[in-house]
Structure formats: C-alpha cells, structure tokens
Amino acid sequence: GAGVSQSPSNKVTEKGKDVELRCDPISGHTALYWYRQSLGQGLEFLIYFQGNSAPDKSGLPSDRFSAERTGGSVSTLTIQRTQQEDSAVYLCASSLARGGGTDTQYFGPGTRLTVL
Amino acid sequence: AQKVTQAQTEISVVEKEDVTLDCVYETRDTTYYLFWYKQPPSGELVFLIRRNSFDEQNEISGRYSWNFQKSTSSFNFTITASQVVDSAVYFCAPSSTSGTYKYIFGTGTRLKVLA
Numbered sequence: 001g002a003g004v005s006q007s008p009s010n011k012v013t014e015k016g017k018d019v020e021l022r023c024d025p026i027s028g029h030t031a032l033y034w035y036r037q038s039l040g041q042g043l044e045f046l047i048y049f050q051g052n053s054a055p056d057k058s059g060l061p062s063d064r065f066s067a068e069r070t071g072g073s074v075s076t077l078t079i080q081r082t083q084q085e086d087s088a089v090y091l092c093a094s095s096l097a098r099g100g101g102t103d104t105q106y107f108g109p110g111t112r113l114t115v116l
Numbered sequence: 117a118q119k120v121t122q123a124q125t126e127i128s129v130v131e132k133e134d135v136t137l138d139c140v141y142e143t144r145d146t147t148y149y150l151f152w153y154k155q156p157p158s159g160e161l162v163f164l165i166r167r168n169s170f171d172e173q174n175e176i177s178g179r180y181s182w183n184f185q186k187s188t189s190s191f192n193f194t195i196t197a198s199q200v201v202d203s204a205v206y207f208c209a210p211s212s213t214s215g216t217y218k219y220i221f222g223t224g225t226r227l228k229v230l231a
Contacts, residue, residue, distance in 0.1 A: 031217070033218060035221075042207065042222050042223040042224055043161075043209075043221040044221075045220070045221075048217075059218075093161075095217075097217075103211075104151070104163050105151075105163075105219065106163065107153075107160060107161035107162075108160070109158070110159050110160065112159075
C-alpha cells in the first residue's frame with residue numbers, strides 16, 4: 001500500500017516568509033509525528049498527533065511553528081516568519097497507535113526547507 | 117527522560133567486511149522498545165527492527181544481527197559481509213511505553229562501505 005507522503009519535497013523560501021508543509025499518513029494510522037533533521041544533526045521531535053488532537057507539542061521550537069491535523073488524516077506544519085535556522089529536513093511519520101510503545105513509525109521522504 | 121548515544125559518528129569499511137554500530141541508551145522506563153532505522157542517501161528512514169526490553173535474545177535477519185544487553189543498556193547492530201548498498205546513516209531510537217511514544221533519536225552513525 002501507499003506509504004507516508006510529504007509535499008513539497010523541496011521548498012526554498014526567503015527569510016520572513018511563511019511556509020506550509022504537508023503530510024499524508026498511511027491510511028488508518030491514527031498517530032502522526034513531525035520531526036526535524038538539521039544538517040549533521042539527529043532527528044528532533046516536534047509534535048505528536050493522536051487523531052486530530054496534539055497531546056504533545058513539546059518539541060516545537062518557537063511560537064512561529066504550528067501544526068494541525070484534519071479528519072484524522074492530513075497534517076500541515078506551518079512555519080511563520082521563517083528564519084535561516086529553520087532550514088532543515090522536516091520528516092513526518094505515522095503509526096497505528098496500538099499503544100504500549102509497540103508501534104513502529106513509518107516515515108515519509110521529508111521536505112527539505114531552505115531559508116535564504 | 118530518554119537519551120541515546122551513538123558514539124561512532126562515521127565508519128568506513130571495505131566491502132565484505134563486518135561492521136558493528138554501537139548504541140547506548142538511557143531510560144527511566146522499566147518497559148520500553150528499541151528501534152533501528154536506516155537512512156540511505158535518498159533521505160527516507162527505513163525501519164529495520166523493533167525490540168522490547170523484555171526480550172534479550174539476539175536477532176539475526178540475513179546479514180543483519182542485533183545484540184541487546186539490558187545490563188549495559190546497549191543495543192548494537194552488526195552487518196556481516198557489508199555491501200556498498202549498506203552505505204547510509206543508521207539511527208538507534210528508544211521509545212517509551214507511555215505517553216506519546218515518540219522516538220528519541222541520537223545523531224546517528226554514518227556508514228560508508230567502499231567497493
């Protein structure tokens with residue numbers, strides 16, 4: 001079946017502009033995660049959705065970052081007034097959320113964001 | 117809080133050599149899961165294995181094997197007879213059994229397999 005998809009695959013923007021990154025999870029996966037991977041860094045957790053709710057937003061680096069999920073499916077990560085330090089690959093993952101930590105997260109190909 | 121250390125930033129081996137990637141984790145959870153992912157140059161993370169903290173049996177899958185030692189909080193990954201296609205960044209990540217089950221990733225180990 002189809003995996004996690006993300007769009008766009010690449011985004012170049014100017015400092016100060018807003019950007020929206022989209023994630024389409026695997027059908028039926030109720031849990032959705034956003035991570036960020038900066039150059040030479042590991043993956044940094046940003047936000048977790050269970051259905052349309054976000055019980056864990058602890059990784060969002062500033063109030064310029066926000067995310068929503070609608071219909072228990074598609075999620076959008078929005079970065080307002082982008083800064084150069086926002087340049088990174090943004091990865092989305094989804095899982096079945098069966099609980100107990102048994103879930104395997106399946107990752108999308110990522111969106112590479114470059115802020116000039 | 118959980119933490120993972122992959123001390124080897126980059127490893128280079130010649131094709132057909134065996135290579136072991138180290139992973140040391142910290143967790144206060146009594147029950148947890150450990151994962152390994154591969155990130156090839158294309159960028160997409162590929163799931164390799166999931167292991168729960170109750171199961172200390174080593175696992176082998178083809179050329180891949182994993183050695184989990186709870187006593188030393190290590191979950192090491194060995195590739196036997198490495199191939200050029202194994203070149204990638206490999207991430208180890210613990211996940212708790214409560215809360216959001218988010219992964220705590222380290223900085224990964226970049227493996228270069230030279231022909």
